[in-house]
Amino acid sequence: MRFPARLLTDDEEVLRAFRPHWKVLLPALGWAMLLAALSGVALAALPESWRWWSVVVAAALWLLVAVRSVVTWWSTSYVLTTERIVVRRGLLARTGTEIPLESITNVLFRQRAGERLLGYGDVLVESAGSQGQSRLENIPRPDAFQSEIYRARELRSLHFRGGGGGNGQPGAVRDVLAQLETLASLRERGHLTDEEFATQKRRVLAELPTSTSLDAEVSADEDGTAPGP
Numbered sequence: 045m046r047f048p049a050r051l052l053t054d055d056e057e058v059l060r061a062f063r064p065h066w067k068v069l070l071p072a073l074g075w076a077m078l079l080a081a082l083s084g085v086a087l088a089a090l091p092e093s094w095r096w097w098s099v100v101v102a103a104a105l106w107l108l109v110a111v112r113s114v115v116t117w118w119s120t121s122y123v124l125t126t127e128r129i130v131v132r133r134g135l136l137a138r139t140g141t142e143i144p145l146e147s148i149t150n151v152l153f154r155q156r157a158g159e160r161l162l163g164y165g166d167v168l169v170e171s172a173g174s175q176g177q178s179r180l181e182n183i184p185r186p187d188a189f190q191s192e193i194y195r196a197r198e199l200r201s202l203h204f205r206g207g208g209g210g211n212g213q214p215g216a217v218r219d220v221l222a223q224l225e226t227l228a229s230l231r232e233r234g235h236l237t238d239e240e241f242a243t244q245k246r247r248v249l250a251e252l253p254t255s256t257s258l259d260a261e262v263s264a265d266e267d268g269t270a271p272g273p
Contacts, residue, residue, distance in 0.1 A: 065164035
């Protein structure tokens with residue numbers, strides 16, 4: 045699914061957009077199987093003039109009892125961008141929730157045994173301010189989504205800390221080193237691949253006029269050797 049570009053800010057990018065886990069459709073599937081079985085019995089037992097009416101009645105009943113779960117699945121969307129988490133629900137009457145990444149303080153996920161087998165669960169997003177805790181339900185692979193939120197939040201934090209640009213002052217150098225430490229921690233925890241780490245590292249180092257010497261120092265630290273005089 046695609047998130048409308050007109051709802052994004054100038055520098056905002058969509059990292060992931062998806063609907064709830066297919067588990068939401070299980071009631072519709074269950075009713076379809078039950079009504080199909082009843083229709084088969086009716087076709088065999090009823091007079092010929094009534095047989096196809098039983099199929100029509102079964103289809104109407106399925107629409108009445110199962111369409112709700114289908115509409116719920118289709119009209120619910122979760123979007124993670126470089127700035128926020130967006131939740132949209134509803135087909136005619138719409139509701140929406142937005143959680144800025146910088147306000148997120150903690151992310152938890154919960155899976156029962158059956159949910160783990162099917163690969164879905166709930167994600168609890170705790171944020172500062174009046175919003176408190178938001179529950180995102182029926183999330184596919186909630187553990188992976190938790191990691192994606194943490195990664196997006198940390199990269200958002202790096203963006204804010206590096207927004208002033210480098211000026212060659214010691215404070216700017218310390219800020220860049222702090223950003224590099226955060227990136228290294230994200231890579232060690234598996235939230236960043238080696239390629240993503242290298243890309244973000246180059247971006248951070250480019251903020252300082254002395255990025256070449258700093259890059260050599262960081263590379264030497266990663267190799268476990270001291271840089272030359």
